[in-house]
Amino acid sequence: MSPHADDAEYGAGGQLAAYADAGYDVLVALMTGAHPNRLREAEAAARVLGARVVADGSGCDGALEVTSARVRWLERLTADAQVVLAPHPDDTHQDHRAATAITRSSVRRSSVSLIWYRTPSSGPGFTPTAFHPVSPAHAHARATAIAMHRSQSHCAYLSSHHLAVKDAWHGWLSGHAAAEPFEVARYQLTLPTAPPPRHEEVLRVPAAPMPSGQG
Numbered sequence: 001m002s003p004h005a006d007d008a009e010y011g012a013g014g015q016l017a018a019y020a021d022a023g024y025d026v027l028v029a030l031m032t033g034a035h036p037n038r039l040r041e042a043e044a045a046a047r048v049l050g051a052r053v054v055a056d057g058s059g060c061d062g063a064l065e066v067t068s069a070r071v072r073w074l075e076r077l078t079a080d081a082q083v084v085l086a087p088h089p090d091d092t093h094q095d096h097r098a099a100t101a102i103t104r105s106s107v108r109r110s111s112v113s114l115i116w117y118r119t120p121s122s123g124p125g126f127t128p129t130a131f132h133p134v135s136p137a138h139a140h141a142r143a144t145a146i147a148m149h150r151s152q153s154h155c156a157y158l159s160s161h162h163l164a165v166k167d168a169w170h171g172w173l174s175g176h177a178a179a180e181p182f183e184v185a186r187y188q189l190t191l192p193t194a195p196p197p198r199h200e201e202v203l204r205v206p207a208a209p210m211p212s213g214q215g
Contacts, residue, residue, distance in 0.1 A: 001029045001074065001086040003099035004061065005042035006149045010158065011117030012085050013049060013142030014134035014180050019083075020050025021138075029077050030055040031099045032064055037151055045145035064095040066102055074106035081112050088116035088183060090125030114185040118166075120157040128181035131174035134167055139178060 002008035008016065008028050020026045028046050030039070030053055039055055046053045056073055078084055086103040087096040096119055107114055118126055134142070146158050156162060167178035174181075 001031065001084060001099060001103045002042075003031045003064065003087060003093070003095045005030060005032075005038045006045070006146065006152055006155075006158065007087065007096070007119055008085070008117075009045055009049070009142060009145045009149075010163075011087065011119050012132075012180060012182075013145055014138040015085070015117075015132045015182075016051055017049045017138040017141040017145075018132065018135075024082075026051035027077065027081075028053045029074055031070070031102070032056075032061045032095060035061070038149075041149045041151060045148040048145040048148060049141055062095060064098040066098050066105075070102050071105045074102055078107055078110065078112060081110075083113045083115060085115050085117050085182075087119045088122050088126040090123035091119060091121050092123055093119070093121040096121060111188055113187045115187075116183040116185055118181050120155075126181075127183055128170065128173065129184050130182040131170055131176065131179040132182065133171070133174070133176040134178040134180055139163075139167065 016026050016028075026046075026049065028042065028051050030042055032038075038061075039053070042055070043053050054077060056070060058070075084103060084107055086100050089097065089100050089104075091097050091100070100116075104114070115130070116126065118128075143160060143163065146163075147153075149158070152158055164178075167180070170181045171177050171179040173179070
């Protein structure tokens with residue numbers, strides 16, 4: 001879920017590219033996509049990442065409101081989702097807070113995993129608990145996708161230097177060369193694909209050899 005065109009790319013572009021490369025259907029739900037230029041930029045950026053965009057054309061940039069219609073719209077989009085990514089609730093941008101509130105309501109009855117990502121306006125409440133190592137290929141895809149947002153080229157937080165520093169810092173925190181930070185709001189644990197060892201096999205201890213001369 002992306003409140004504005006470029007939010008998802010900034011916060012989770014490497015992760016989205018990795019999902020797409022792994023064969024997952026990646027959808028960017030754009031909450032404020034009324035301006036045709038921004039929508040075209042978002043669509044171009046999504047193509048670079050291997051994703052596609054669905055926009056709520058009624059969302060007004062700077063004045064996004066939480067409505068039941070928007071909750072139902074996102075609920076339909078996420079009906080078959082396994083993972084939903086959205087900005088952290090502690091955010092100084094009013095649109096981000098509204099979009100995240102819409103997201104939380106839309107998945108309240110589903111079993112989807114809900115993960116928060118960092119935005120340039122995330123507050124101190126964002127505490128990373130999960131990290132995605134960003135490969136050079138996915139970092140390049142993210143940078144190329146962000147470059148599609150030409151109308152936002154003046155934003156310092158979208159510069160290659162800012163993104164490299166962000167990746168390096170969170171990589172250092174997580175033991176990687178570069179990483180994107182996330183906070184897990186809700187995660188669905190699933191059974192492993194292969195069955196675990198049987199209980200008696202787990203508890204069985206090899207018999208100790210008998211001392212010589214006994215038996």
